[in-house]
Amino acid sequence: MSSRKTISINSILLDSENARHGEKQSQSDIYKWMTSGPVAQKVIKLATDIADKGLSPFDGMGVMPSKETDKEPWIVVEGNRRVAALKFLNNPKLCPDLKLRKQYEQLKKKAATKIPLRVEFAVFQDFSDAAYWIQLRHGGEHGGVGISSWGPKEYDSFLARLGTRSTNRPAVNLLSYALSKGLITLAQYDQISATTLYRMLSTPAVRKELGCHVSKGEVFRISDEQYFDRAVATMLIAMASGEASVTKLKSRTQREDFAKQMKTAGGWEDYDEQSPQSISSDSSNTGSPQADDESSDKFEAGDDKTKTGSPAKPRSGARDRLFAVKGHGLDVPVSQTKVQDILRELATLKHSGAKGTPISVSFLLRALLELSSDNYLENNPGAIRRVEPNTPLREKVKYSARHMHANGKLSQDSLDVVSRHCAEEGGMLTISTLQKYLHSTAHFPNGETLNSMWSELKHYIIECW
Secondary structure, three states: OEEEEEEEEHHOOOOOOOOOOOOOOOHHHHHHHHHHHHHHHHHHHHHHHHHEEEEEOOOOOOEEEOOOOOOOOOEEEEOOHHHHHHHHHHOHHHOOOOOHHHHHHHHHOOOOOOOOOEEEEEEEHHHHHHHHHHHHHHOOOOOHHHOOOHHHHHHHHHHHOOOOOOOOOOHHHHHHHHOOOOOOHHHHHOOOOHHHHHHHOOOHHHHHHOOOOEEOOOOEEEEOOHHHHHHHHHHHHHHHHHHOOHHHHHHHHHHHHHHHHHHHHOOOOOOOOOEEEEOOOOOOOOOOHHHOOOOOOOOOOOOOOOOOOEEEOOOOOOOOOOOOOOOOOOOOOOOHHHHHHHHHHHHOOOOOOOOOOHHHHHHHHHHHHHHHHHHHHHHHHHHOOOOOOOHHHHHHHHHHHHHHHHOOOHHHHHHHHHHOOOOOOOOOOOOHHHHHHHHOOOOOHHHHHHHHHHHHHHHHHHOOO
């Protein structure tokens, strides 16, 4: 059972055994972790948001009594990064990084809202009392009891309520139309990747075969309704069945060939082009798109239009791929052709932007991680007692990392990061989550997540070779 209590941030210790960073010996060690590496930017971004908007009313924090009577009376059990951000905002001198400290001082000075010092917390008797709720928050959906993450379709629907749209808007528009007309079932709707369908609609030859036009996120039918519905149903059912997977529709040529095959197999006759008619069931615009709309002929694969119609630009400094051709740092033998091929593809594939293939990148990264770990274990048989055919990847990584650390090849900080990634229920950046990207619509990778994962695991992967 828990109770509610308003507590001063100064009376709270950060959790020294938090799942994100592993065991730390002191508060100063945690402060150092919070202000170094990729997590430092995440914490200061969180602090910036708190200084601008305040604490989220949807996200509560939790504490339990401290057993160390000579220190502060409370320890965080939920909200470690948020409490750290609040501590740095209230007292920037706690930040051990001098450059970051100046940024926290500026945030405190220019905050748009009052930086809270006393905050309401859920109070638990001990960690086991809080564990159930922590697991529900961070351990996935748990059959509907836990937090259900949004996929691209849900996120697009949310943006639509705000009067804007995501890149996948045309795909969601077409899926909603097909579902409302009974062209596909709800189960088939759930099986179709909005990102893959967007790529289909971004290909002029596919749109021509379907008999449609795309303008500012909306799909317009330019064929007769009977032809259009048959073409759409054929394509979507094939995609839902797995017959047209993302790997089979990766290139423009593959998508064009697929559309032609569907038309030939279905015996579709040519149609007489009509004035564009909106397929949106809730749209008041049932006529042609406006003259200043983007033309279907300009909607090529790779276009990523924002609300104003301008090409979306990646954030300044953000990597759109994990590394460059010569930027991975791995010394892989030439005989390891499969690993060499994976590195070559990872250096080529973008995970962000309209041409991004984040799911492909995530699976190539997982393959690289497993093959690298297998190589290390093969060359260091003492790292793990016994490798069975079904030994989980996280076990291979965990024992390999510990062996590296014991032999001076991996720092304690790097070991802590790798250990966190090996946690089975550790959130979006865990090793086990990589394989969920294929099987679960609740898990969807993005460029920032993949960049962070590579940054935090690359030293381990390098040492494997």
